[in-house]
Amino acid sequence: MTAGSKGLAKGSLAVLAALFVLTTAHAPTLAQSAASIEAAKKEKEMQIDEQPGHEPTVEEGELPDVYRRQEVFFRTSEPAGTVIIRTSDRFLYLIIGPNRALRYAIGVGRQGFQWSGLERISRKQEWPDWRPPPEMIDRQPYLPRFMAGGPGNPLGARALYLGNTDYRIHGTNLPETIGQAISSGCFRLVNDDVIDLFDRIPIGTRVIIKQAAQL
């Protein structure tokens, strides 16, 4: 190897290292903020404060017809048992057979618009505890730092965790957020629906998240 090429190799290593630092340090946050700006532009977000302690009445929990859990025609090459979440139409589909899915209406939080791909259910929790993230406490300083699971808990009756991520499918104590893009959370269903889904899908279930095309 000549001195010249060694120098070149060293130089490119340094560039590579710098790139690596840049990529690891900044790229995820940049990508994330670009994604959330894009999401914010596209979606009219429902600005709603979490209301820990609010216990929805039976009437509140009753969804309009189109948002009720129902069996629908759904073509996919994914096998039965797979969950497909389509954020743009605010539905979660559980594939139950050829051309058939159970459709659940969802509310999609800002987090829920930031990632697409395949994950698996890694954990299932009944009446999960709630720890509001720091950015939510910034916005609503009066929120409790911790709230034990129960009917007034913003995470609702069940939580289904996706892989090693912070993403989860959960219930809600604010049924009116179903069908909306909302500022906080991930994928929320009314409690009756999340209990139904929870009982149908085991740990290891494949969950595919699909987002609208990015420009």
Place this chain on the structure above:
Amino acid sequence: MRLSIRLAVVLVATALAANVASSSVSAQTLKTVQERGALNCGVSQGLIGFSIADDKGAWSGFDVDFCRAVAAAVFGDPSKVHFVPLTADERFTALHDKQIDLLSRNSTWTMGRETELGLVFAGVTYYDGQAFLVPKSRNLQSALELDGSKVCVQSGTTTEPNFVDYFETNHMKYEIVRRETAAETLAAYRDGQCNVLTSDESGLYALRLQLPRPADHAILPDVISKEPLGPAVRQDDMQWFNIVRWVNFAMIDAEELGVGTNTLDAARQSNKPDVQRLVGRNGDFGKQLGLANDWASNVLRTTGNYGEVFERNVGLHSKLGIPRGLNELWNNGGIQYAPPIR
């Protein structure tokens, strides 16, 4: 070597272009439309969600929006349409006799209509098919559970043999209740003379709205026949055919690429080649059609992409509440698929 191949391609393309130009001398629909200053578009006389005029004579609907989209592509202005309401019997004659430039009237694409009537379908804007309306109280999930049903059907249509064939193939018993008109068929169902009504899916959603309690009735997700609906033009004008066909394709491609009324400005800044070609920032696709290069932008800005038009007029959140079903994009489980613009 590479250069000379490119030169050859250019020469062939030029020859082809000249050829197309000379063969369309006899039928200059685009020129006629431009000189007239408006598109004559044949629509149905009144079909909720598809084409209907309000009391001020303003037209709206899925088929109506397609007329507007073609006008937007040609003039940059979706309002330059003269709507011509036509009966089912008049529609093809009106196209043949040049009363209209385009027929956008929930018409099924069949072989006979192309071989016998001298017209050509420019694509499928709506995959319709025969389906079943049932009371929700029957608690049915699938058409295969209809064994022993009393079936209301309008006589004299292909609907009856279609459903009879379906029931017999699947070993289900049935009783037929025939009525002359759609209204009488619906009345029989409403009065409980039957417990299933069968017709084309889009029609069932419209009929359901006329029932005293629409929410008590469901349309089963199974579709048992093919009724591909689409716009038709005369066979003698390839240039016009291509314009109509590519307006449809551009609207479908746009939905796939995430380009619509709200995102068009962002799309014009996009670095994606697919998006750049669609909005006319790259290539001469509009010019090659005989239009401006922002032809598709004009459609998307004013009328929207395929999904927007579907949602607004007939979709889940519209009055009709029809799920996308087969009309989802191909990459979302449906069969709506458009060739790429490139």
